[in-house]
Amino acid sequence: MLGEGKLPNLAKLAASGGFRPLLPTIPAQTPVSWSTFSTGLSPGRTQIFDFLKRDPKSYRPEFAIATEGKRRLLLGAGNPAGGAATAGILGFLLAFLAVRFAARQGGRASLAAGLVVAAFAGWGGWKVGRLLPESLPTVTNNRLGTPFWEAAGAKGIKSIVMHVPVTFPAKDYENGELLSGLGVPDVRGRIGTPSYYTSDPFFAPRNKNEFSVELVRLESNVGTIRTEVFGPYNKLFKTPPVVKVPMTLTVLPGGGGLTVEPAGSGPLTLKPGSWSDWVVFTFPFNDLVKLTGMGRFYLISLQPEVKLYLSPIHFHPAKLPPAVKISAPASLSASLANRFGLYKTMGWSIDTWSMSEETIDEPVFLEDVNFTVRQFRKMMNGLLDEKGIGLFVQIFEFTDRVGHVMWRYLDPEHPAYDARKAALYGPSVEASYREMDGIVGDAMGHLSPGDLLIVLSDHGFATWRRSVNYNTWLVRNGYMTLKAEGGKQADLEMLFGQGEFWPNVDWSKTRAYSMGLGEIYLNVRGREGQGIVAPGAEYEAVRSEIQVRIKTLVDPATGKRPVKNAYTREEIYGSFDAAVIPDLFVTNDEGYRVGWQSSLGVVTKEMFEENRQVWSGDHCSVDPSVVPGILFANRPLPKERAPVMADVPATLYKALGVEPPEKLDGVPLF
Numbered sequence: 001m002l003g004e005g006k007l008p009n010l011a012k013l014a015a016s017g018g019f020r021p022l023l024p025t026i027p028a029q030t031p032v033s034w035s036t037f038s039t040g041l042s043p044g045r046t047q048i049f050d051f052l053k054r055d056p057k058s059y060r061p062e063f064a065i066a067t068e069g070k071r072r073l074l075l076g077a078g079n080p081a082g083g084a085a086t087a088g089i090l091g092f093l094l095a096f097l098a099v100r101f102a103a104r105q106g107g108r109a110s111l112a113a114g115l116v117v118a119a120f121a122g123w124g125g126w127k128v129g130r131l132l133p134e135s136l137p138t139v140t141n142n143r144l145g146t147p148f149w150e151a152a153g154a155k156g157i158k159s160i161v162m163h164v165p166v167t168f169p170a171k172d173y174e175n176g177e178l179l180s181g182l183g184v185p186d187v188r189g190r191i192g193t194p195s196y197y198t199s200d201p202f203f204a205p206r207n208k209n210e211f212s213v214e215l216v217r218l219e220s221n222v223g224t225i226r227t228e229v230f231g232p233y234n235k236l237f238k239t240p241p242v243v244k245v246p247m248t249l250t251v252l253p254g255g256g257g258l259t260v261e262p263a264g265s266g267p268l269t270l271k272p273g274s275w276s277d278w279v280v281f282t283f284p285f286n287d288l289v290k291l292t293g294m295g296r297f298y299l300i301s302l303q304p305e306v307k308l309y310l311s312p313i314h315f316h317p318a319k320l321p322p323a324v325k326i327s328a329p330a331s332l333s334a335s336l337a338n339r340f341g342l343y344k345t346m347g348w349s350i351d352t353w354s355m356s357e358e359t360i361d362e363p364v365f366l367e368d369v370n371f372t373v374r375q376f377r378k379m380m381n382g383l384l385d386e387k388g389i390g391l392f393v394q395i396f397e398f399t400d401r402v403g404h405v406m407w408r409y410l411d412p413e414h415p416a417y418d419a420r421k422a423a424l425y426g427p428s429v430e431a432s433y434r435e436m437d438g439i440v441g442d443a444m445g446h447l448s449p450g451d452l453l454i455v456l457s458d459h460g461f462a463t464w465r466r467s468v469n470y471n472t473w474l475v476r477n478g479y480m481t482l483k484a485e486g487g488k489q490a491d492l493e494m495l496f497g498q499g500e501f502w503p504n505v506d507w508s509k510t511r512a513y514s515m516g517l518g519e520i521y522l523n524v525r526g527r528e529g530q531g532i533v534a535p536g537a538e539y540e541a542v543r544s545e546i547q548v549r550i551k552t553l554v555d556p557a558t559g560k561r562p563v564k565n566a567y568t569r570e571e572i573y574g575s576f577d578a579a580v581i582p583d584l585f586v587t588n589d590e591g592y593r594v595g596w597q598s599s600l601g602v603v604t605k606e607m608f609e610e611n612r613q614v615w616s617g618d619h620c621s622v623d624p625s626v627v628p629g630i631l632f633a634n635r636p637l638p639k640e641r642a643p644v645m646a647d648v649p650a651t652l653y654k655a656l657g658v659e660p661p662e663k664l665d666g667v668p669l670f
Contacts, residue, residue: 001433009441010632013455018637021628023644024459026572026585027518028624030182030400031065033458033645034165039145040649040664044573044581048143048166050516051620052599056579057529059502061515061600065166065183066142070135070235133236133289137323139169141183146661148649149176152391155658159391160383163376168347170328178328179336181395184347186312187232187283187293192348195230196359197249197308206358213357218249221306225249229262231283231313232291243283243291255302270299275367278342281313292319294342298364309360311368314345340382343375350401356614362425365405369398369432377439384446391656396439402432403461407617411463415612440632447634452655456648457629464611464618466555467595468562470514470586472607473553479546481509482603501601508532511542512583515601518594518621519582520546527579543568543583550586555608562592562608564623574665587623594621635670643669 001007002014013019024033025043027050035041035048043049053064143166149159153174161167165182186192195214199221205213214230228244250259252269261267264282276297283291293313300307315324318334326345327333337343349372354360373396380394408416409426440455447453474480482504505513507523507530514520522543525531533539547566555562567585569576588594593611597604619627631643646666653660654668 001430006430006434007437009437009444010455013440013444013453013632013634017632017634020631020637020643022456022631022648023642024619024624024627024629025645026567026624027587028459028619028622028627029517030458031166033629034182034395035143035145036645036665037456037458037648038147038164038166039143040148040646040653040660040666041145041662042573042575042646042665044569044576045665046143046145047577047580049581050519052516053580054515054521056521056527059505059507059513059515059529059601061501064142066168067140068189069138069140071138072135133285135236137189137235139323141166141169141171148652148656148658148660149173149178149391149393151653151661152176152656152658155656157390157656157658158388159393160386160389161391162380162383162394163347163397164393164395165347169325170330172328176328177332179332180326180347182347182397184315184324184326184345186346187291187315188230188313189233189235190312192312192346192351192353193230194312194351194354194359195310196354196357197227197310198305199225200305200307203305213353213359218306221302221304222251225251225306229281229310229313231281231293234285236285236289243285245281245283249306249308251302251306258299258302258306258308260297260308268297270297272299272301274299275371280316291321292316298360300360300364309354309364311351312346317343317345336379340375340379343379344372348397350398352401352405352615355405358614362406362421362428366402366425366428369402373398373435377442380439381442381446384443391652396436399432399436399457400461402428403617405614405616407461407463408614411465411616414463414465414616415610416614416616451634453632453634454648454651455630455632458645459619459624459629460627461617461619462590462622462627464593464616465591466558466562467598467609467611468553468555468588468592469595469598469602469604469607469609470518470520470550471598471601471603472605473550474512474514474520474546475603476607477549479510479512479542480603481506504603512546513601514586514594514598516582517599518586518588520550520584520586522583547584555592557608558591560589560591562588564589564626586621588621588626589623590626592622593618633669637669 002011025036029050031048031051032043035046036043039046048064050064052061054061149161150173152159153176156175159176161176161178163179163181167178168180168183170178170180193212193214195216197216197218199218205215216227218225218227227247227249229247231243231245234241234243245263247262252259257269257271259267259269262279262281265279268276270276278294278296281293283293294316295311295313298309300309317337320326320333350369355365376396384392406425406428408414409422410429411417443453471480475482483506484504510523511533512520512522522533522539523531524533524535524539533542550566551563553561553563564587569581569583572585573581595604595609644666646664647669650664650666651669
């Protein structure tokens with residue numbers, strides 16, 4: 001595109017400074033690369049090496065980015081007793097008056113007092129137990145290391161940091177403002193859960209994998225239809241399990257529109273093919289505790305069946321619960337909304353799940369992309385107008401999301417390629433880069449003489465035609481043993497619902513297992529809950545054997561080798577926690593990626609599968625040499641070696657004149 005003159009601003013930037021491929025981390029994944037970008041540390045030191053990690057004792061997958069917990073609220077389980085005591089004291093004061101009154105009347109003063117105190121204590125205990133939870137949820141960011149903006153702030157450099165992944169919960173720091181990126185959940189505590197309302201009794205999601213869409217069946221396609229908006233899972237009280245809001249849908253006479261009226265919100269009328277503005281929902285846990293979210297509706301059709309889309313419900317930036325700190329300072333999220341209007345707060349801000357499940361089509365997806373980009377671009381330009389900013393960082397995710405679902409239209413050999421649709425939607429990938437070039441032009445327009453501008457991506461992209469399943473390979477090659485034939489379908493919802501993983505594995509005979517996007521762990525004695533591989537010589541022998549053998553794997557359907565390389569953790573990370581970091585990282589060559597089920601630990605029937613899904617482009621388990629990112633700067637870049645991600649924060653420290661708080665894993669580029 002640069003050579004064809006399609007990216008004028010990036011071309012100008014390259015001409016005035018430099019343009020080089022940028023090697024991402026191993027693996028080439030968004031949270032992994034951006035964590036190294038933020039801290040200058042290798043993934044072995046940040047401990048963000050995948051979207052998933054495992055509990056070595058239970059073998060269960062967990063999210064690597066952050067860990068959910070809880071903290072006691074007031075007296076915790078003793079809240080009802082505390083409420084009873086407080087109400088009892090109030091009752092005692094009233095009883096004192098009752099005693100005096102009863103004495104004057106000649107009644108039983110002690111009985112009257114006792115009844116009043118008991119009544120108030122009972123009421124207080126019941127009321128507090130009903131209104132106040134025993135605990136509140138907490139979230140802990142698992143990334144280790146100090147972000148460069150925190151070190152800069154400590155030296156008096158004012159900064160604004162927008163949408164960098166793995167910054168949730170937002171951490172306050174000196175002289176800075178931050179809005180979190182990837183890692184902020186929706187109100188359901190998920191990476192994103194859109195809803196699809198349909199009166200079609202036969203509809204089923206097309207590509208059920210680890211993503212999920214809330215499918216809501218409607219009882220009719222005419223007249224008034226009663227349904228619900230699904231809100232947060234109830235982590236505060238025993239019931240109900242999910243907090244919902246009633247909603248009424250009314251099909252207008254003649255099918256010309258649909259009136260949508262969630263409880264607590266005013267009615268709105270949509271015509272087929274139209275979006276709503278932001279709709280604010282209030283989800284009541286009880287009379288005291290409520291949560292506010294917001295989403296957008298899109299009416300797909302009314303005939304022959306009602307089809308209504310609701311985006312994932314985002315936390316309202318001005319009405320956040322205590323456990324959801326998306327900005328630093330906490331007041332920033334509301335002030336941004338006041339200044340720029342409501343905006344998406346969820347870290348994965350563009351809905352790719354509905355595209356994967358085919359509940360929305362390409363035009364609707366691209367409209368949502370444009371809506372998202374316009375808002376974040378407006379925010380960037382407004383913030384760059386502020387005075388006294390010494391450091392500005394903003395991440396845009398949309399080129400990645402478009403690439404994931406539209407890459408099939410760039411590759412005629414992809415199993416999901418459609419020539420007619422390719423002509424319509426293949427250009428959307430280039431269009432996203434043109435949009436990004438315009439954003440770079442915006443930033444260039446705000447530069448003053450001597451300012452440094454760096455533009456980079458955390459990885460590149462490749463086509464994903466076929467999946468390879470490592471757990472199946474481990475079984476067939478004698479490293480994993482099953483109690484029964486076959487595996488169990490898994491998805492990310494099992495992580496939240498504590499579903500069953502590894503249902504058929506005989507750990508007493510299993511030497512290795514795979515989890516995450518390309519990682520292999522050995523079943524080490526003393527480290528894993530049921531480990532059998534002895535540390536030392538046996539460990540090294542088994543790992544070396546797997547490393548050599550898996551690289552010779554051949555796909556019989558293509559004759560190609562899907563594995564580009566297999567790295568030990570010592571080969572790629574300078575230091576690491578041996579209990580956390582995987583033993584082997586297996587990376588793919590172009591055209592291949594680890595399968596969805598294999599990434600969740602499932603043993604699939606087939607080792608290789610065609611990828612006919614919408615999610616058709618990827619990078620997550622692909623070797624960094626196949627999917628390099630890009631690096632532009634308005635200063636010359638060195639030609640003698642290929643820059644790596646860890647070099648970027650080292651360069652920023654030098655440009656800012658700030659001493660890094662710890663030894664970095666990269667070197668300055670100029």
